Amino acid sequence: MKTLRVLTGITTSGTPHLGNYVGAVRPTVRASRQPEVDSFYFLADYHALIKVGDPARVQRSTLEIAATWLACGLNPDEVTFYRQSDIPEIPELTWLLTCVTGKGMLNRAHAYKASVDKNTASGEDPDAGVTAGLFMYPVLMAADILMFNAHRVPVGRDQIQHIEMARDIAASFNHLYGEHFTLPEAAIEEHVATLPGLDGRKMSKSYDNTIPLFTPREQLRKLIMGIVTDSRLPGEPKDTQGSALFQLYQAFASVDETASLAQSYASGIAWGEAKQLLFERIDQEIAPMRAVYEELMQNPAHIEHTLRRGAEKARSVATPFTRELRQAVGLRALDTLATKAPTTKSAKIAAASFKQYRESDGLFYFKLVDAGGQILLQSDGFTSPKEVGQAIARLQSEGSPALDALRPRMKVMAGTAELTAALEQLASAGH
Numbered sequence: 001m002k003t004l005r006v007l008t009g010i011t012t013s014g015t016p017h018l019g020n021y022v023g024a025v026r027p028t029v030r031a032s033r034q035p036e037v038d039s040f041y042f043l044a045d046y047h048a049l050i051k052v053g054d055p056a057r058v059q060r061s062t063l064e065i066a067a068t069w070l071a072c073g074l075n076p077d078e079v080t081f082y083r084q085s086d087i088p089e090i091p092e093l094t095w096l097l098t099c100v101t102g103k104g105m106l107n108r109a110h111a112y113k114a115s116v117d118k119n120t121a122s123g124e125d126p127d128a129g130v131t132a133g134l135f136m137y138p139v140l141m142a143a144d145i146l147m148f149n150a151h152r153v154p155v156g157r158d159q160i161q162h163i164e165m166a167r168d169i170a171a172s173f174n175h176l177y178g179e180h181f182t183l184p185e186a187a188i189e190e191h192v193a194t195l196p197g198l199d200g201r202k203m204s205k206s207y208d209n210t211i212p213l214f215t216p217r218e219q220l221r222k223l224i225m226g227i228v229t230d231s232r233l234p235g236e237p238k239d240t241q242g243s244a245l246f247q248l249y250q251a252f253a254s255v256d257e258t259a260s261l262a263q264s265y266a267s268g269i270a271w272g273e274a275k276q277l278l279f280e281r282i283d284q285e286i287a288p289m290r291a292v293y294e295e296l297m298q299n300p301a302h303i304e305h306t307l308r309r310g311a312e313k314a315r316s317v318a319t320p321f322t323r324e325l326r327q328a329v330g331l332r333a334l335d336t337l338a339t340k341a342p343t344t345k346s347a348k349i350a351a352a353s354f355k356q357y358r359e360s361d362g363l364f365y366f367k368l369v370d371a372g373g374q375i376l377l378q379s380d381g382f383t384s385p386k387e388v389g390q391a392i393a394r395l396q397s398e399g400s401p402a403l404d405a406l407r408p409r410m411k412v413m414a415g416t417a418e419l420t421a422a423l424e425q426l427a428s429a430g431h
């Protein structure tokens with residue numbers, strides 16, 4: 001049964017390179033195959049607009065990244081794979097969250113602060129060239145995560161602060177409006193290698209030292225031949241320590257293959273020969289996926305269709321949840337108001353009722369909701385609707401004495417007095 005919700009986004013601002021593959025795509029696709037995980041992967045194209053002002057590049061990158069994930073084995077029937085901008089509920093939730101987000105917290109976001117510090121250092125206005133999009137980045141990201149009540153968010157270290165902010169924002173919202181959001185946790189892949197690029201520094205688009213993941217075979221060979229090495233001659237022993245070539249090899253080879261290359265380094269393998277080995281080893285892993293990638297890139301309509309289907313799946317969660325959130329904050333249909341406004345607490349409580357439903361995790365839940373839509377009680381997941389029925393029956397017939405017995409399986413979301421009164425009413429009405 002899928003009980004753990006894992007969600008991550010990929011900003012569509014560039015072409016995937018080997019570093020992205022080893023650091024993110026490969027481990028994520030592997031993790032997505034675990035049966036107990038309910039995975040959400042999306043193309044963060046709203047986020048791309050924050051740094052890319054070239055529409056053709058946003059579109060191209062979205063296609064390339066979608067094709068990459070599919071070519072690397074992400075199965076859209078097993079996971080929810082979608083494009084952020086296909087979910088109009090995301091910008092809507094962004095606004096609801098914006099209204100409970102402290103501006104001071106956003107002032108402290110690393111990315112924003114870095115821009116401000118740079119401006120200040122060069123004597124410019126602190127906010128010169130800073131868009132409100134950059135400033136709001138963490139709130140949009142919180143909406144991505146909270147919309148699907150993700151438990152775990154696999155990200156790079158540079159994103160940890162954003163997950164902490166999402167927790168903060170979720171907690172503020174919950175405090176004000178009731179427990180609607182799960183507090184997410186960052187999952188950092190400790191043992192995944194950071195790949196060096198062609199010049200030995202971390203492989204990164206900003207250093208212009210990348211090897212594109214699906215560059216054609218001949219181009220791959222050329223790029224690998226250009227990796228920096230020291231000037232030791234063939235026959236001279238070579239250091240594996242600090243050798244970009246060696247680290248790249250290690251990221252693709254088995255333990256045995258890696259040990260054997262270390263042996264060759266010690267016995268003076270020529271750099272040209274080592275590069276040839278590296279090229280063949282990488283190509284062996286990449287070639288079958290490259291063939292799929294090239295085919296997918298020839299068929300954008302197929303990818304478009306896959307993403308739309310993914311969006312439907314995602315919206316089957318997002319649409320009802322947004323309805324609930326709108327209700328919670330008071331964006332409500334007016335005709336749900338009683339013509340005579342309730343004057344006492346009990347008038348409101350009298351109309352409290354139980355709601356039973358099934359979540360996409362396959363479990364059955366119930367909640368007790370008052371007339372105003374405020375949640376008074378929220379259950380955990382039950383494996384069968386029968387158990388839910390029994391719990392509700394007990395609460396209805398016994399009233400608040402049943403609360404303690406059931407407490408480990410539910411959360412109380414309202415004041416005790418309010419809840420007790422609601423239950424007493426229900427019990428005495430004998431529903």
Ligand code: TRP
Nearest residue numbers: 008009010011044047141144153
């Ligand atoms: N900010 C993330 C990055 O640059 C991308 C992203 C956007 C994301 N929304 C997200 C990651 C939600 C995880 C969850 O890597």
